[in-house]
Amino acid sequence: MNTFAVLKTENYDDETLYRAVKKHFEIHNIKDEIPQGAGVLLKPNLVTDKEAAFSVTTNPRFVYAVVRNLREIGVENISVADCPGGALLVFSQIQEVYEKTGYAFLSDSAYLNTDFTGVDVTSPDGFVNRKFNIVKAVAEADYIINLPKFKTHNLTGITAGVKNLFGTIPGLQKPAYHAKYPAVKDFSNMLVELAATVKADFTIVDAVDIMEGNGPTNGKKRYLGVTFSGKDVFTLDRFIVRTLGIPEENVPTITASKAKGFVAEEYLTAGDTDFVPEKPILLSELTRADTAGGKIAARISTLIDKVTDAVFMQYPQMNEKCIICKKCIVTCPQKALKISDKRVVLDRKKCIGCMCCDEVCPNGAVDIRKKLKTR
Ligand code: SF4
Ligand code: SF4
Structure with missing residues (x-):
């Protein structure tokens, strides 16, 4: 075992x-x-x-x-x-x-x-x-x-x-x-x-x-x-x-x-099997913001998440910390990002919400937003 x-x-x-x-x-x-x-x-x-x-x-x-x-x-x-x-x-x-x-x-x-x-x-x-x-x-x-x-x-x-x-x-x-x-x-x-x-x-x-x-x-x-x-x-x-x-x-x-x-x-x-964290681990706001509610709350929240996931999708929005390094543009699997008017802009129709752009951004310049699914 x-x-x-x-x-x-x-x-x-x-x-x-x-x-x-x-x-x-x-x-x-x-x-x-x-x-x-x-x-x-x-x-x-x-x-x-x-x-x-x-x-x-x-x-x-x-x-x-x-x-x-x-x-x-x-x-x-x-x-x-x-x-x-x-x-x-x-x-x-x-x-x-x-x-x-x-x-x-x-x-x-x-x-x-x-x-x-x-x-x-x-x-x-x-x-x-x-x-x-x-x-x-x-x-x-x-x-x-x-x-x-x-x-x-x-x-x-x-x-x-x-x-x-x-x-x-x-x-x-x-x-x-x-x-x-x-x-x-x-x-x-x-x-x-x-x-x-x-x-x-x-x-x-x-x-x-x-x-x-x-x-x-x-x-x-x-x-x-x-x-x-x-x-x-x-x-x-x-x-x-x-x-x-x-x-x-x-x-x-x-x-x-x-x-x-x-x-x-x-x-x-x-x-040290008796280890417990001093306070609950905060999950991403996109997966669950609160984990303290125990099993019943978790099941309810999972259901809410499923409904939310069916209706909304996430997308990135570049903030003022962007230094136009272009790492996100090169990485995006959908070619959904480009430079326009000296800033990174998103073609929302192409975006699949994978957040690879956030993962590679060196400057914390990607905010996560949610929008209603249209497709
Ligand atoms: S979330 Fe994914 S598909 Fe959308 S812009 Fe970022 S890397 Fe491209
Ligand atoms: S990776 Fe981050 S800093 Fe670089 S261009 Fe994209 S949003 Fe801007």
Whole structure:
């Protein structure tokens, strides 16, 4: 039976993180699981080039603690790979991401991937998506450790174990998936199929500082002081939301995982299992603004959300913080954005409300609005 762990992890000091990761490794017996000579790939969340203080990306000191623990158990071939949002595929751009996010120092102890060539990987039988084109370094790794940052998310309720693996898709293929699956349910099903195809061997979630509200890039940073771990990424996500008091009905990737029979009903727990957040986690206003009402309230709110979703759709509105960097224009899967009269303007008829523009915006210049559906 699988075990899922939650450990109080007070801060990002190297020794605190080292001890926490060591304990996670021990709980799951990672030392005996990684084959000798294996190439281990670490998959953090580097969605955009924000420094760690913004709580958008997986903290680099947390990744370093994983590297230290791997070295200690004899792993020498360690690489770090994530494909940020947008059209970033050029060597100098990814180097800039590593610099700005504070990851550059890791190059002393691990290889920082700069090759975003995709290779086709066949999915398990019966999936809607027969194959995925994923970053070569991920496809060729012997052992994958998934290192998400816990955040709330405008589209998928939360981003943790399952959603983090979307970063294994190269460059502009990511927004193309938003265009292909505009409905959250279908998009979430794709994410679950991708996670089952990538097959991360182990996941440790950075939830020391989290982002709540309008994540994944423009919410509010909040201290939580924990880390989570497990080998089964689907059940781990549900373990996390249950621990944090988030109604799982508000997380469509969990609904999709359950529909596929990927979420275990019985499992063991380890660590600081009495942990409860001091106050409820604030979800995005687009998924639910209040999670304190318990199960009945959650069901009612889910019903309201379903009605709301059937009638309204979200769209972006650029505010005065826009510096006209054009990242959103390049990323938009629908070509719904353009420069006009020295500002970014939206063609609402083309927009599918995927909010990729918000995800890549470096300046918090995208406000989220709702409009009546006309199609
Ligand atoms: S404008 Fe933004 S929300 Fe609309 S389709 Fe383009 S990226 Fe998605
Ligand atoms: S909205 Fe954001 S991403 Fe788009 S051009 Fe303005 S600053 Fe750049």
